[in-house]
Amino acid sequence: MDGLIIQIVIFAILFSVGFGFGRYNERKHLQYLDEQEQRLAYIRVNNSRFIESTLPGHMISSNVVISHDYFKYAIANVQNMLGGRLTSYESVVERARREAIVRLKLEAEKMGADQIMGIRLSTTELGMQGGMVEVFAYGTAIQAK
């Protein structure tokens, strides 16, 4: 009986810590992404392979690993049983993708490019129990005139 109470207490602590910090981290991250995306909007991105360019350029890549928090993990387990959309994980994956593209653009900015061609995104799931997602983005940056 004691063991069960301790387990419930631990779960409640992790749940609330996950809720608090997870919320805070997510809001801060989304704010950062909004700012960076607006600032880097001048870099054009496309995913066509066949465009020829006479300006020099080379391949750049970026990656990011983002994990869920305990609150999302618990909610996702419930949603998993009921089926349907796992809304709590959708935001994790979306944030990872946006972050990867922002980093790719930062990389392009560093080499003085204003265009990224042939962009490709790949998503990998890491970790045994899931919840850690890696997004890897790569493309060819073209030097600005």
Add this chain to the structure above:
Amino acid sequence: MLLSNLESVPGHTIRQQIDVVYGSTVRSKHVGRDLLAGLKNIVGGELTAYTELLEESRQEAMNRMIEKARSMGANAIVGIRFSTSNIAQGASELFVYGTAVIVDPVMPKLPDPFPQAN
């Protein structure tokens, strides 16, 4: 070595296609890193240690590919693609492949010495 994931290298024309080259590396996680990641799983957010680990591993795979291309006498690799697979618990393979080619830079267009009068 010029790298591109398009069908051609920007600013260059392909003179000769040589062969497909690839490089791969299998990496597993560090125990210490895994422990920290477990803690980070509670509060959420980015796992910098893993980001760096994967970046390093990809760089290694790319270096192997570049080494192969160089030994074939290529000076560029086009059409690069990456793929990742989990082959065992806690270990993942990072694989990269592309086509080794020889490219020539496109000459910048010289101004016409005899412009047509119109």
